[in-house]
Amino acid sequence: MGLNLFNKLWDLHTVKTLESGQDQLFVGLHLIHEVTSPQAFQMIRERGLKVAFPERTFATADHIVPTESQARPFQDPLAEEMMVAIEKNTQEFGIQFFGLDSRDQGIVHVVGPEQGLTQPGMTIACGDSHTSTHGAFGTIAFGIGTSQVRDVLATQTIALSRPKVRRIEIDGALQPGVTAKDIALHIIAELGVKGGIGHAYEYAGSAIEALSMEERMTLCNMSIEGGARVGYVNPDQKTFDYLEGRPYTPKGEAFDRALRYWQSIASDVDAPYDDVVRIEAEIIEPMVTWGINPGQAIGVGRALPSLDSLMEEDRESAQLAFEYMGLGERQPIKGVRIDVAFVGSCTNGRISDLRAAAAVAKGHRVASHVRALIVPGSKRVRDQAVEEGLDQIFREAGFEWRDAGCSMCLAMNPDQLVGREVCASSSNRNFIGRQGSPTGRTLLMSPPMVVAAAIAGEVSDIREFQTAGTGA
Amino acid sequence: MEELTRKQIKGSGIAVRGNEIDTDRIIPARFLKCVAFDGLGESVFYDERYDAAGAQKPHPFNDSRFAGATFLVVNKNFGCGSSREHAPQAIMRWGIRAIVGESFAEIFAGNCQMLGVPAVCLGAVEIKDLMQAIEKDPQLEIELDMEARAVRYGDREVVFELDEGVRTSLVEGKWDSTALLMANEGAVREKAQSIPYLNAFQNA
Numbered sequence: 221m222g223l224n225l226f227n228k229l230w231d232l233h234t235v236k237t238l239e240s241g242q243d244q245l246f247v248g249l250h251l252i253h254e255v256t257s258p259q260a261f262q263m264i265r266e267r268g269l270k271v272a273f274p275e276r277t278f279a280t281a282d283h284i285v286p287t288e289s290q291a292r293p294f295q296d297p298l299a300e301e302m303m304v305a306i307e308k309n310t311q312e313f314g315i316q317f318f319g320l321d322s323r324d325q326g327i328v329h330v331v332g333p334e335q336g337l338t339q340p341g342m343t344i345a346c347g348d349s350h351t352s353t354h355g356a357f358g359t360i361a362f363g364i365g366t367s368q369v370r371d372v373l374a375t376q377t378i379a380l381s382r383p384k385v386r387r388i389e390i391d392g393a394l395q396p397g398v399t400a401k402d403i404a405l406h407i408i409a410e411l412g413v414k415g416g417i418g419h420a421y422e423y424a425g426s427a428i429e430a431l432s433m434e435e436r437m438t439l440c441n442m443s444i445e446g447g448a449r450v451g452y453v454n455p456d457q458k459t460f461d462y463l464e465g466r467p468y469t470p471k472g473e474a475f476d477r478a479l480r481y482w483q484s485i486a487s488d489v490d491a492p493y494d495d496v497v498r499i500e501a502e503i504i505e506p507m508v509t510w511g512i513n514p515g516q517a518i519g520v521g522r523a524l525p526s527l528d529s530l531m532e533e534d535r536e537s538a539q540l541a542f543e544y545m546g547l548g549e550r551q552p553i554k555g556v557r558i559d560v561a562f563v564g565s566c567t568n569g570r571i572s573d574l575r576a577a578a579a580v581a582k583g584h585r586v587a588s589h590v591r592a593l594i595v596p597g598s599k600r601v602r603d604q605a606v607e608e609g610l611d612q613i614f615r616e617a618g619f620e621w622r623d624a625g626c627s628m629c630l631a632m633n634p635d636q637l638v639g640r641e642v643c644a645s646s647s648n649r650n651f652i653g654r655q656g657s658p659t660g661r662t663l664l665m666s667p668p669m670v671v672a673a674a675i676a677g678e679v680s681d682i683r684e685f686q687t688a689g690t691g692a
Numbered sequence: 693m694e695e696l697t698r699k700q701i702k703g704s705g706i707a708v709r710g711n712e713i714d715t716d717r718i719i720p721a722r723f724l725k726c727v728a729f730d731g732l733g734e735s736v737f738y739d740e741r742y743d744a745a746g747a748q749k750p751h752p753f754n755d756s757r758f759a760g761a762t763f764l765v766v767n768k769n770f771g772c773g774s775s776r777e778h779a780p781q782a783i784m785r786w787g788i789r790a791i792v793g794e795s796f797a798e799i800f801a802g803n804c805q806m807l808g809v810p811a812v813c814l815g816a817v818e819i820k821d822l823m824q825a826i827e828k829d830p831q832l833e834i835e836l837d838m839e840a841r842a843v844r845y846g847d848r849e850v851v852f853e854l855d856e857g858v859r860t861s862l863v864e865g866k867w868d869s870t871a872l873l874m875a876n877e878g879a880v881r882e883k884a885q886s887i888p889y890l891n892a893f894q895n896a
């Protein structure tokens with residue numbers, strides 16, 4: 221019997237089984253950012269340790285970075301202190317840092333792939349739960365806490381228990397207007413926000429094979445919102461084509477050798493899984509969240525559930541969500557008024573997301589009561605978008621065009637909701653207070669849906685929106 | 693002085709009800725703007741405890757009857773969301789030494805483990821009973837016996853399951869994994885020799 225990719229890579233990277241029963245796993249690529257690393261470096265210093273493999277760690281700054289003006293020192297002294305800390309730490313320990321003065325800075329999960337650092341067959345760790353993004357390349361990529369960042373710095377390894385592997389097979393063709401984001405939200409709504417605990421997700425099937433690399437990243441990115449620390453797609457020709465020619469991708473003969481390794485690590489056709497879930501691509505609709513966790517999502521044409529239609533264990537959270545969101549049972553989600561629109565984040569801040577957003581925005585105007593932001597996921601994405609004239613389209617439509625960073629995905633930089641504002645957002649979390657106001661409200665959706673909402677001033681169905689746009 | 697093993701933990705409890713209490717609720721992101729974990733204890737559950745004007749809202753962590761609690765008792769999927777270790781750090785620095793719940797998000801449970809804070813799962817019925825007992829008698833003494841894998845309070849004893857590796861490392865005081873991992877440095881260097889992408893794919 222064959223092996224799946226996950227178990228092949230786990231075996232290849234296991235240094236030892238520890239006395240505790242956990243495996244000591246070699247981490248092939250370690251990514252760090254300014255928020256979860258300073259304490260780890262401090263612990264390394266206090267214990268008089270060294271960084272074991274400094275050439276396998278790469279750093280960027282994303283969470284606290286302002287996107288309006290990135291002039292130093294930052295206005296916020298705490299943010300400035302964190303920036304100084306990562307500059308100092310990476311310099312002291314000899315770690316490559318994609319800082320603000322580099323044209324390669326950006327959100328850590330956008331930078332890794334676009335630099336070609338993320339490659340099939342790696343184990344990848346980062347002090348950030350959305351590290352699952354890198355699974356799009358056929359890797360084991362997972363988020364870790366700061367004490368584990370310390371372990372990786374000190375030893376390039378980590379102690380972990382082997383999870384189970386669930387294959388999620390999606391076959392068929394997606395309906396028009398349905399994106400990778402909608403697949404992710406659909407899966408989470410189906411399997412629940414804790415459905416993936418203890419599991420790695422392998423996404424497979426013809427609908428997944430048809431996705432571009434950037435769409436696969438969007439899908440894998442949201443694995444953690446369904447409880448799965450790891451999500452991955454088997455590498456294929458699209459993966460290899462994406463990587464060829466990037467700064468850190470092997471060149472020449474080394475690339476040919478790399479290809480052989482990359483092809484060898486894909487799941488075997490007869491590989492066993494702990495569990496298989498099948499979903500038909502046709503049934504997936506453009507999705508919108510209505511609540512306070514990403515599993516509280518419905519098709520845009522539908523109404524919020526009634527409490528008694530929910531499983532008992534979900535009622536309390538739904539009740540809290542109704543109160544917090546100011547939405548009621550059986551209320552249609554379409555037509556809910558929004559105040560803010562945000563396209564960006566490590567889920568949907570790549571060039572293909574901006575292209576899709578611009579295609580909807582072109583020739584329209586943002587509703588007068590809506591504040592709308594477009595935030596590229598990296599400086600390279602920004603530059604590419606400018607080259608294609610997307611920034612012009614956005615500006616003409618009334619969007620603010622920003623510099624690279626996490627921005628309004630979380631409340632660590634100046635881009636935040638105010639009061640009870642409702643935000644149509646292409647990010648990944650709709651938790652209470654996530655976007656910076658303790659009473660702010662988030663509706664997660666795909667970038668085209670965010671733009672449609674920005675223009676209409678309320679949640680809209682992208683399928684109707686496009687018809688209206690082209691039929692006029 | 694900090695005890696070096698987690699064989700047994702005793703003290704009173706505090707219950708925070710609700711499923712899917714995420715890391716943004718445990719410690720809002722703006723408190724992550726720090727280069728050290730000190731001081732996070734005061735900000736735990738901040739936006740649930742204080743309104744915009746800074747006035748206290750009703751919350752167990754604002755209730756003086758539960759001040760000094762050792763055990764935090766929670767429901768399902770506690771700690772879901774981000775990988776921020778700031779969440780268990782804030783809980784621990786407030787004074788909590790062990791968390792008992794219906795279930796935990798994976799990264800959160802791993803972070804607790806790294807800090808030597810047992811995160812123990814009991815059934816829904818048992819959690820409900822324990823929460824009620826705490827609310828009825830905030831001074832109720834709870835005992836977590838990691839050797840017998842049991843939680844005791846009043847005349848009740850509830851046995852739980854826990855990954856053996858996790859349990860042993862807590863019981864033996866070996867949750868700080870850095871030294872354990874460093875002990876295998878030779879094997880790590882050797883492993884690195886056999887990983888294709890670290891060797892220009894020569895051995896692929």
Ligand code: SF4
Binds near residue numbers: 567647648
């Ligand atoms: S964009 Fe959001 S989810 Fe992604 S790394 Fe930044 S803060 Fe985290």
